[in-house]
Amino acid sequence: MKYLNPRADLTFKRIFGEHPDLVISLLNALLPLKEKEEIEEIEYLPSEIVPDNPLRKYSIVDVRCRDKQGRQFLVEMQMLWSPEFRQRVLFNASKAYVHQLEAGQKYELLQPVYSLNLVNEVFEPELPGYYHHYAMVHVEHTERIIEGLQLIFVELPKFTPHTYAEKRMQVLWLRFLTEIDEHTRYVPEELQAEPEIKKALTVLEESAFTDxxxxQYEKFWDIISVEKTLYSSGERKGREEGIEVGRAEGMKEGEVKGMKKVAANMKQRGMNIEDIVACTGLDEDVIRAL
Structure with a gap:
């Protein structure tokens, strides 16, 4: 049996964006939910959160859903890390939170928003562990939490099966995400023995996808290759330095032209506008006009 990589955009959305039981299992395994807070049922919501003001940014995530209590869950697979990604995660989660209320509704109707972000790169090399949970806590008394936003980042390259031995499903889902790819010819018995993982493997079979x-799957990896090249280039370093003193002012005219060429190529390859902005530093309107 030949499988595709579950971390690709197409496959990740196929598994978790079309099968409620699988995303419920993933969320219950990876979110910091207390006993009796487990998710039992969800409904999918549009992955694009449209702003109430046309001049504001759109929010686009891989999977967005809501349970019976009204809690919202945003799930993203991020193949490459960039300094802007934290702000993007906070932006998306905050927008989902404030969009719960219509004008005149009471604040007590607001329900928590959980943002689960699976990152295929190490971005916290100095911090131990692969699981990073952020919440709004009292600086001196961290047990005091303002409920609302819960941000979870998982550094997939740091994961080893023995890290969280007490959380069986967490281990199995992370093994699924990190061990299965195009080169997989034998799936470990413990993965096949779990019904949800077995179903996800079936979804991943290459024969289940059209030509x-x-x-599109191959094109995704081409885009990732282009992004990696950009991130490792000297232009990236110079552009980040320029951001500190102002994006436009920090770029020379030649660098701007170069970034426009890169952005045009990314756009032609089907990459979404928000990611191109994050990679190139160009204004969204400039990219849309290319």
Whole structure:
């Protein structure tokens, strides 16, 4: 049996954006939910959160859903890390939080928003562990929490099966995400023995995808390759230095032209506008006009 990589955009959304039981299992395994707070049922919401003001930014996530209590869950797979990603996660979660209320509704109707972010790179090399949970806490008394936003980042390259031995499903889902890819010919028995993981493996079978979908799958990895090249280039370093004193002022005219060429190529390859902004530092309107 030949499988595709579950971390690709197409496959990740196919598994967790089309199968409620699988995303429920993933969320219950990876979110910091207390006993009796487990998710039992969800409904999918549009992955694009449209702003009430057309001049504001759109929010786009891989999977967005809501349970019976009204809690919202945002799930993203991020193949490459960039300094802007934390702000983007906070922006998306905050927008989902404030969009719960219509004008005149009471604040007590607000329900928590959980943002689960699976990152395929190490971005906290100095911090131990792969699991990073952020919440609004009292600086001196961290047991005091303002409920609302819960941000979870998982550094997939740091994960080892023995890290969280007491959380069986967490280990199994992370093994699924980190061990299965195009080179997999044998799936460990413990993964196949779990019904949810076995179903996800079935979804991943290459034979389940059309030729057009397989083409899009390959194009995704081409885009990732382009992004990696950009991130490792000297232009990236110079651009980040320029951001500190102002994006436009920090770039020379030649660098701007170069970034426009890169952005045009990314746009042609089907990459979404928000990610191109994050990678190039160009204004959204400039990219849309290319």
């Amino acid at each position: 057009e979908e397989l083409y």
